[in-house]
Amino acid sequence: MEPPDFEAMNFTVEPQVTVYPLCEEWRDSSEGSVFHLAHIFLFLGFMGGSGFYGLLYLFTFLTLGFFCATLWAWSDLCTTDAFLWSFALFGVCSGQALHVAYRLRSVSFEKEFQELYNCLFKRLGVSLTHFGKIVSCCDAEIHDIEEDHCFAIEGKTPIDKLSVLLSGRIRVTVNGEFLHYIYPFQFLDSPEWDSLRPSEEGVFQVTLRADNPCRYVAWRRKKLYLLFAKHRYIAKIFALVVRNDIAEKLYSLNNKAFDSSGHRYDLRLPSYCHMPGTELEKTDAFLQLPVQGERTA
Known part of the structure; x- marks a missing residue:
């Protein structure tokens, strides 16, 4: 049997051309x-x-x-x-x-803790998660002070915590002399806290008495330092707010400290609070500052 003659049959195979549809208009x-x-x-x-x-x-x-x-x-x-x-x-x-x-x-808090967050920590960008750790460190407890009761007594109360006033007003005195007031959302013991190292101990050099019923939150030193060791960010935040509080208190004192002659003391110079009266008088020449608007010769 002879093979078929394809040329005679004239079969041609044309290559298939693939045509893709074009997008003629938006759907x-x-x-x-x-x-x-x-x-x-x-x-x-x-x-x-x-x-x-x-x-x-x-x-x-x-x-x-x-x-x-x-x-x-x-x-x-x-x-x-x-x-x-x-x-x-x-x-x-x-x-x-x-x-x-x-x-x-x-991550929800009582009203007073929420106010504390809004006034003190939120403006620094502290997240609710970190603030939750801060609240847990103080066991979410709020303490009360009755009117005319003392938070700290000069020379007796140990410095073993860091506290923030939530409501009321605290009067600060030294040797019976009035220094300044502490208002809500200010630290009660920021100078004492910053003056001691973690391993040191000390007592208050001022008396803090409640002018009216007060509420405050307190962190124990040991627990707070353990929190700082775990979270360096929280340690930096506390260092910032504590030192800012101290600076505000110093400038408040600086505007109110005058001697018997009407000259203003500059509290950024060595402290006069614990000096005997005779030694204090001797330092007048060094501590006197001209009153605003008054020129020196």
């Missing part, structure tokens, strides 16, 4: 709108900030974005992979949003 269907909405949510989500509220903002918008992407992928039978990925990411982001919302709810 105007519902899935196109959902697709764009998904990316708008994703764009807004990635503009979130830091902290608990920033994370909640971020994951909320990411959840909405991936939910819209899942709806868009579901409407097209050819986007199975896109649907599975979008649905998986939607589940992850929704779980993260719920987790952050739970943590945000769990």
Whole structure:
């Protein structure tokens, strides 16, 4: 049997030309709108900030974005992979949003601690997580002082804690002489705290008496130093707020300290509070400052 004559049969095989469809116009269907909405949510989500509220903002918008992407992928039978990925990411982001919302709810404080955070720590950028560790260090306890009762007595009360006044007013005296008041959200014992090293002990050199019923929060020295050892960031925050409190008290004292001649003492010079009266008088020539508006010869 002879093989077939292909040339006589004149069969020609033309190569197939693959033609890809061109996008002639933008789609105007519902899935196109959902697709764009998904990316708008994703764009807004990635503009979130830091902290608990920033994370909640971020994951909320990411959840909405991936939910819209899942709806868009579901409407097209050819986007199975896109649907599975979008649905998986939607589940992850929704779980993260719920987790952050739970943590945000769990990091809640009593009214007075919340006011303490807003007045003293929030402006320094301290997160609620770090503030929660600070509150836990004092066991979230608030102490009371009745009117005319003493928080500390000169030469007797040991320096074993660091305290912040939450309400009321404290009168500070030395040798029976009035120095200044302590108002809410000021430290009661910042100079004493800063004057001692962790291994040192000391007693108050002033008397602190309540002018009216007061409430305060206190951290024990040992527990607070253990917290500082674990969290250097918290140690830096306390160093900043304590020294700022001391500076405010010094300038407050500096504006009120006058001798019998009406000259102002500068408390940034060596302290005169613990000097005998005769020695104090001898230092007048060195401590006198011209009153504002008065010129020296």
